[in-house]
Amino acid sequence: MQHKNITFIGAGNMAGSIINGLVKSGYPAKQICASAPSLTNTQKLADDLSILNSQDNNQSAQWADVVVLGVKPQMMAAVCQTLVDAGVDFSDKLVISIAAGVSVARLQSILGENTAVIRTMPNTPSLLQKGMTGLFASQQVSPKDKVFSGDLMAAVGEIVWVEEEAQINAVIAAAGSAPAYFFLFMEAMQTKAMEMGFSEEDARLLVQQAAIGSAEMVKQNPQLDLATLRNNVISKGGTTAEAVRTFNELALPEIVGKAMQAASDRGAEMEKLF
Ligand SMILES: NC(=O)C1=CN([C@@H]2O[C@H](COP(=O)(O)OP(=O)(O)OC[C@H]3O[C@@H](n4cnc5c(N)ncnc54)[C@H](OP(=O)(O)O)[C@@H]3O)[C@@H](O)[C@H]2O)C=CC1
Numbered sequence: 001m002q003h004k005n006i007t008f009i010g011a012g013n014m015a016g017s018i019i020n021g022l023v024k025s026g027y028p029a030k031q032i033c034a035s036a037p038s039l040t041n042t043q044k045l046a047d048d049l050s051i052l053n054s055q056d057n058n059q060s061a062q063w064a065d066v067v068v069l070g071v072k073p074q075m076m077a078a079v080c081q082t083l084v085d086a087g088v089d090f091s092d093k094l095v096i097s098i099a100a101g102v103s104v105a106r107l108q109s110i111l112g113e114n115t116a117v118i119r120t121m122p123n124t125p126s127l128l129q130k131g132m133t134g135l136f137a138s139q140q141v142s143p144k145d146k147v148f149s150g151d152l153m154a155a156v157g158e159i160v161w162v163e164e165e166a167q168i169n170a171v172i173a174a175a176g177s178a179p180a181y182f183f184l185f186m187e188a189m190q191t192k193a194m195e196m197g198f199s200e201e202d203a204r205l206l207v208q209q210a211a212i213g214s215a216e217m218v219k220q221n222p223q224l225d226l227a228t229l230r231n232n233v234i235s236k237g238g239t240t241a242e243a244v245r246t247f248n249e250l251a252l253p254e255i256v257g258k259a260m261q262a263a264s265d266r267g268a269e270m271e272k273l274f
């Protein structure tokens with residue numbers, strides 16, 4: 001892939017995960033800069049990965065060919081406005097936002113109507129190069145920049161392009177927020193395993209290895225649908241059948257659907273607020 005100067009404005013959980021994944025993938029560390037008001041996160045990234053860091057968003061953005069916006073949605077407008085007020089010219093830069101709930105139109109209204117903006121929705125496993133990112137390109141993005149953005153996020157995991165911006169909220173529901181769903185499920189399993197007599201450590205090992213093994217089976221058997229993989233575990237009249245019957249009786253599939261809808265709806269609501 002092409003190597004350009006990339007500045008991350010905001011370097012917390014998500015941007016930090018992408019930076020880690022990028023450097024591990026071989027992206028030149030000295031072409032990555034992390035900028036944030038405190039040194040809390042950026043100094044660790046600089047120490048661990050030899051990237052550049054800064055407390056000056058304006059200078060860092062000026063240096064960059066690509067500006068990745070990685071601050072919280074509610075502060076996005078103010079942070080972008082400060083960059084514009086300081087004279088940062090976005091007309092020859094590519095802007096990649098990783099924020100939930102901030103539309104392309106909103107960003108362009110501040111950065112300039114003709115700014116090339118890519119809206120992405122990554123997730124934190126990008127840290128391990130096992131991320132999942134959805135991308136949407138505004139009309140102003142050139143084919144070359146589209147390829148660059150896809151390559152960039154593909155360096156930290158899998159990617160999927162969406163044609164409609166609204167689908168970014170569906171990506172949030174299915175992947176951006178999803179690590180938290182799996183952690184919640186695993187946490188509940190760990191708690192029950194501890195109630196059944198295991199130490200915290202053993203309970204975690206039992207649950208984490210079951211989760212990793214299951215995810216790997218899904219990945220390595222694309223020819224098998226998920227229902228088949230599930231049915232392969234269920235013996236008639238056995239233990240799994242009882243567990244699955246209980247999940248269904250308590251409407252787990254409906255609960256999952258409602259939770260995903262709530263995530264997507266909140267994304268759409270945030271677009272009106274921020
Ligand atoms: N967490 C996740 O799983 C995902 C998050 N996202 C999106 O990523 C974005 C960031 O979320 P997350 O990483 O969780 O949040 P964090 O709170 O972990 O990180 C926020 C970062 O923004 C920095 N920051 C605060 N104010 C400014 C400023 N004025 N200028 C520059 N940087 C600033 C913070 O600085 P400091 O280091 O000094 O504290 C921190 O580095 C959000 O928009 C979210 O929607 C998207 C997908 C998944």
Ligand SMILES: O=C(O)[C@@H]1CCC=N1
Nearest residue numbers: 099100172176177178
């Ligand atoms: O909770 C959030 O709003 C962000 C977006 C997806 C994951 N974290």
